[in-house]
Amino acid sequence: MTTTAQELTTTETANVKGKWTVGRVASEFLKYVVLILLAATYAFPLYWMVISAMKDDPQVYRVPPVMFPNPAHLNNFIDAWRSDEFSLYTFNSIVRYALPVTLGTIASSALVAYGFSRIRWPGRDKLFGLAIATMLVPYTVIMVPLFIIFKNLPGQWIGTYNPMVVPALFGNAFYIFMLRQFFMSLPEELSEAARLDGASELGILFRVILPLSKPALAVVALFTFMGTWNDYLGPLIYINKYEMYPLALGIQKLRNNMTQVGNAPLAYPYLMAVSTIAAAPIIILFFFAQRQFIEGISLTGLKG
């Protein structure tokens, strides 16, 4: 978002021209009051998640609510983590689900996006239109027939991550669209020069286009990883054994166990602790790659 910085400087110079009347001071003040109150309200639930993760039972019960637990029970994070197989669930989330889907999506979507942008062939844009249209088919509509397909396919699909991983190898329309936009913005001369040198299309993709597309590929990786890490519905449908659970289903299992045992109050600090650990990678990722997040959304959102 380079425009942000530019705009701030232009508006700042406009500010200098305006006079600081009482009315303007009041409206500036009001603007920040509204903004800060609103931001505090929006930030509260996640603040509450982190803070409650560090409470013990009496601190959960207390009226009025405890805003800063003292003492803070940091060991809750470890105890909650050890209360179930959360390391295994995290392993499943990353190694069995997020990584294969992310790598498969990047490779296949880049290949397809190249075919839709850097090679000219009859019917290309019509077919691309079709690819875009598939984004509007709600998942709920194909959820059941897809399950029937995987149930009836030879081999064991139900109970594994394959029904979620294998389709990723065929490209994702959303990321094909995004990468195509990016590939089209690269100058055609680059490909021409490589073609004159006798490079094949695959060679051009790998040696010319992909090295220049790292920012776009990072956006695809980021969103795919986030999508799989956060996914609940896919594993809910296909995963049926505890030892295969991803983190999201593990958290739900912890919740069910604790309500069954009947110690609901303690369940909340533990639930909040595990939820905090599950949310942390996403929030940290966001702060490290804020620009990619915002650009990715704006790109797909605006040009869609």
Next chain:
Amino acid sequence: MAAITAPKRAALTKGEKHNLMVGLLFVSPWLIGFFLWTVYPVLSSIYYSFFRYDLITEPIFLGFGNYIEIFTDDPRFWKVVGNTLFYVGLSVPLGVISAFLIANLLNAKIAGRSFFRAIFYIPAIVPAICVAMVWLFIYNIQYGVINSALKSLELPVVPFLSNPDLAKPSLIVIHIWAQGTAVVIFLASLQDVPRSLYEAATVDGANAWDKFRNITIPMTSPIILYTTVLGIIGGFQTFLLPYLLTNGGPAASTEFYAMHLYRNAFQFFRMGKATALAWIMFLVVAFLTIILFKTSGRWVFYGGDSK
């Protein structure tokens, strides 16, 4: 860089044929996937919607039996439709409007814009299970922070999730809270509105409201339409939050269409009926989307130089 569609000619030149082959080769993963994971499921779901199928025994042909049962002999169906329409009807406009207003606030001259943008965006990207667990705790009638605060003020507690009249609005609040993606999209589109338009309006003596109504809204209306369409498509598929927070209760007040479909498929193993439900939903969503696009000519402004 505009792609040239092939002129109508009897035969393609050798180079064109080569490009066609290579092009198709590159897009073949998507093309194959399109048939495997979209065309075939969609077609087979039409087929299964005419059968009784429990995944184990052979499908039994019912004709329109599933559809007739859904409309005339499924006591939950109309309840679920009502719940879903209530939820979509309120959560989509409220979500779009609140995101749009927040984006406008962020677009004003403010210090720390990216910090505030992060605050509003992050709720949209944390895992749904975390969102569900946090709000379950916040809304808890005994230990929830809101009710603890009310108790300390000696006010009556609010049964957010256990009162049939409050459960849906409580879910809508969470939906509004998690509209960060729309906020970011709106903010980017607001920053694309040319400054010169506002400057010209100021010269003509327009006040802030005039500018908002006659410049901001028209210039961002395509994005408002896009966000609304996505909101409706997503709204009809609402599943996770009610599934995790209330499991459809109390008194089926948060039993939504996608949950009804899920239960028929994966709890009652009525695959045929579930695909019939999916088809009805697909037609309704497609119909609403088309209506929205057709009538959008009246309020969506296309043009200007937003690329």
